[in-house]
Amino acid sequence: MTLYLFIFSVVTPALISVANTGTLVHETLSTRLPSFKETNLSGNTPVIASIYIPLRNLNLLYYYAEQVSNPGSPLYHKFLSPSQVKNLFYPSAEFSSVMNYLASHHVHVMFTAADSVIVVQGTASQLSQVLGIHYVLMSNGTTYYYTAMGTPKVPGIVISSNVSALFFSHPSTLFTQSDVNKLRETVNQPNLTAPIEAYKLTELRGVYNVSSLISKGVNGTNYTVGILDFYGDPYIQQQLAYFDKIYNVPAPPNFSIIPIGPYDPNLGITQGWAGEISLDVESAHAMAPGANIVLYIANGNLPLSSVIAEIVSQDKVDTLSQSFSIPDEFIPEFSGSLFYQCVVLTDQYYAMGNAEGITFLASSGDGGGSGYSAGPLGSVGYPASSPFVTAMGGTTTYITFGGFSFNVTAWSNYGFVPPGVNYGGSTGGISQVEPKPYYQWGLTTPKGFPNGKEIPDISANADVYPGIYIVCPGNVTAISGGTSEASPLTAGLLTLVMQYTHSKLGNINPDLYYLAKADYQKAFYPITFGYNIPWVASYGYNLVTGWGQLNVGEFASLVKDVPSSLSIMVNVSNTTILPGQTLGVKANVTLNGQAVNSGSFYVTLETVSGNVTTVKLNDEGSGIWSASLGVPENDTGITFVTVWGESNGTSGYGIVETYSGYFVQFLFPAPYQVCWTGSGINVVVNVTSPSGGIAPNTTVLNLNVYSYNVTNNSFTLVNQTSLTFNPVFNAWSGMIQGNFPAGPLLLQVVNAYGYDAIFNGIGLNSFFILSPTIAEPGTVYPGQDIIIEGGLTPPTNLVSSAPRTASDLMTGSNVTAELLYNGQVISKTQVLYTGTTYLGYLRVPENASPGLYTILLFASYDSYTLNETIPGFYYGQIYVGSRVVTPLNFSNTYVIQGSTLYIYSNITANGKVVKYGMFSATVFPTLLTQEYSLISTVLEVPLWYNSTSGLWTGNVTLPSTLSLGNLTYLGNSYFAEPFKVLVTGVSAYGGVTSTNVSNSREFFVEPYTLITNDPSYTAVQTYDSAFQNDTLTVNGNLVNDLFLGNNTIINSHVTITLSNVTGTLILRNTQATLVNVLANKLVLINSTVRLIDSQVQDLVALSSVVSPIQTRITSITPGPPIIQLGIAPYQNITGNVTISITVQGQDVEQVLVYLDGQLLASFQGNGTHEVNLDTLKYADGTHEISVTANQADGLNSTVTTNVVFENQLQSVSQKVSNLNETLTQGISTAHSTANVGEIVAIVALILAIVGIALDFRRR
Structure with a gap:
């Protein structure tokens, strides 16, 4: 069970105040950023001002925000309605008074929120007179903003500055392929590769264990995802429709765009927010296709607090994704009033949203642990650091196909600390702004670091190695990522949990930390590998991924099963304090409405400096516990007044946010x-x-x-x-x-x-520290070189005091690099100036053990002018892992232009199959081998692990004379040549490939251009083409072509020469001549075809005429007619004889009988026909009988045989007289003659059959 604190006193926003004091006067102080100078602002300049009227009952507000979101509380998930929120917290009377005042002065009110925020617009002169403030213009020579100062005439706090436009001018947590390309272009060294790939957003459903929920209809129905972005995207609705179409996602039930402030969506294109909006909307929708979407587009000139107040007062959404971050490093530039409205006031509206049941999420950032600051403090930012917001870090998700599986690691760094850009992986660390909230008290603060909120809370997919595909303006598909993805992904996923539990969730942070303690491995996917400099991922909580990845499917059921606990109400005398003040605290502790008078309870003032004081509460009876404590001198900044304790073994917490000091x-x-x-x-x-x-x-x-x-x-x-x-x-x-x-x-x-x-000292923060394989995680293997490249930055104060020295040290400094592991330097090198940049190669020893290594960069410049040595120092970290081997195979070693080549690789590390990682192939002509590093920055072919085949598989469309395919970098050139493929990439746990081109494999492109799958080609390339599954109309010549698959030529008059038909070629309604053609199968339909010097394996002729000339045809369908003669070859015949002729064929039209070339008779049709022959009309001797049968399809057969006519009789007397003596010899001779005749007849029959095969033709 858990104790809870109810904070019910009314809080005023004054720095020093006593509860229930009178009206307070606030100064409006100009916002002055460093390097900006004050100039005059024209009175006609349009300006915007925000008026903040203090909310009522702030202690009660914080109480509800904590109670409704805390597992075990009697109020858990009993969220307040909008009317309850208004009655409890809106300062409606004061609000009406200010509105009346503004109306009397004809001030244009842009919008109001929560009866406590009034945003007005006017000229600088008008608002100066009405509000009692004075405007100035701040400029650094290139950038401008306006700000105001003075004592306002209206109660509350007045903020009038568009400085927020500087922070929201571009997306701060968006990581895209364009960012990768910029890095590639900056680092231009030989033997580098830049593998990259992406997958569909919908593939991530299985990663978060929600596929089964969605299949059962749990898809966010009846809940609404809110997304907050800036400027806008004029095409987002069309983009989402196209996204839904190509990825088979149903359209959301409702998609609304709600502007906050002036709305100019075209600015989103120029400012980069359109791409951010595409990512946000599509990510949330892919995870929750049944949820409604509300896209809030805020004007960049508005303070964040006014924007959140408007969203909360509308109460239209159940989750709100915020893909942006204001790094803590920017906070020192804020004025006190800007800090107050940006952080303190915004926290109040986040708390109000929690009380209504809104779940706020925010991206932690893409700069790793040090990328937005000098050192590891300052990179984390707001609103992720708010205790009422869930901070979203980043993961790297590897997916296999052919049997879905996945692996998740931390989104890691390249190896260097990115200089204020989104290169650095998942941002994590310790907040310097917000103290550690009570639900994080179980986490250990790293020694020497502030007692701030630890970030992130949880993580979701963010890396672009691999990334995800989004649809951008113009329906262009692009690779994207960043913690900008993690936030909307989770916002969508949580609506599934809401539908499953039939409840909003509010602030999920207490749930997360409760479940991490109660059922960690079930509620989360632990992340154990990765780094972001200087933090390292590990089991349990870490400053790279927080608790890891949420198992949303399990979270949906676990969040329903939480035990009940106690309730405590607390009253403090002030919520804005100064060191030296006395603060009174009272708490009313109850259990099921009964007073709790036993136990131990304490009040702690907690800041980023730590627990500045703790005082025990005294039991006053009737459940009332109280204490009076002095505010220590070191109590500065945001202070959490936390009451905590236990009764009978049950602990509890309560929190009020205050501000202390200057x-x-x-x-x-x-x-x-x-x-x-x-x-x-x-x-x-x-x-x-x-x-x-x-x-x-x-x-x-x-x-x-x-x-x-x-x-x-x-x-x-x-x-x-x-x-x-x-x-x-x-x-x-x-x-x-x-x-x-x-x-x-x-x-x-x-x-x-x-x-x-x-x-x-000398700035080294712009140096790149990279593996030859540019990817994340940054990884090298033993024996490989770490690339170190960059420029030096002279100290600012030296530029003004000793400009020559400052200039010289940029090119004349000594720069060295050291590789450190377990506190020992194991390798070092000089980084020399090349004339344009500093460049060095730091060798990893061959015997290096796997692990995270630190790179130390040192610079020094000996100045004789100053008589001093100016030092410089910075650092990076990189993982040393195993070498990954990528043997290659192809679908074909010899391929044709324009065809698809399939690439296969059995990728292993230390002899074990690598299933998870990111690998891609560089494909380049052998002649351009020296340029393969540059080509890698232009094109990479993704490979994916196929669980069925056990191979990494990818494919590339090769260039041709008609299209460059995937190899667009080639331009117009000759493509029939050898090509090479080199596979590079990283495994999930730090293995990396070699980038040496000797590991590539070669294939050969044949000089044919593939023309494929077009049903209606009318104009084609007539030579060196490879037609595949095409329908052609050609009037002319086709020379040296390939016919692959099933091709059809229709309505044509064509000559095909020196070509090869490997599949089936159909000629329909066509006159064709085929010369020197090798054909597997020809199908003729209503066509006339001549075959010259060709070979045909299979010929099918339907209502067609074929004329073969010196052509071999193995099989004909249908075949020529079959003719059988009722007479033996060389048979002796005399007198009148009847010869039977039997014909069998396909639609036989005519049977012609010739004797010695003269037509003897003619018949029609199949069957047996008889011819009467009077041999007496002809001379004795050998005669030729020829029969030709013609079919309607043009095929014919001819059978020819020879017969002997004998009509001269010997006299009977001569025959009788010689009969007795020659009888035996005559019989013998007759037998011998008969045998020879039979042999001759057989030979003649065989020759006739051969003649049929060679001589049939069409008429």
């Missing part, structure tokens, strides 16, 4: 700036309250300086200094000077809330 804005140095303490860094800051009030100029700030050491992942205090008010700057300033360690420095204010992260 806010410090760093004007110099700017975050992420390169400076050098050896020349002295002048630190300039502004100090205000969150409501805009300037701190007393007597305030002295204590500043600690920490150096980060990647070898032990820790911060070390290296300097302390003071910042005092400087009237020259009208701000606080101080100096940091000394020879402090080079590399990341953290500047931390002790007695106010403020921090800054910079690079000390």
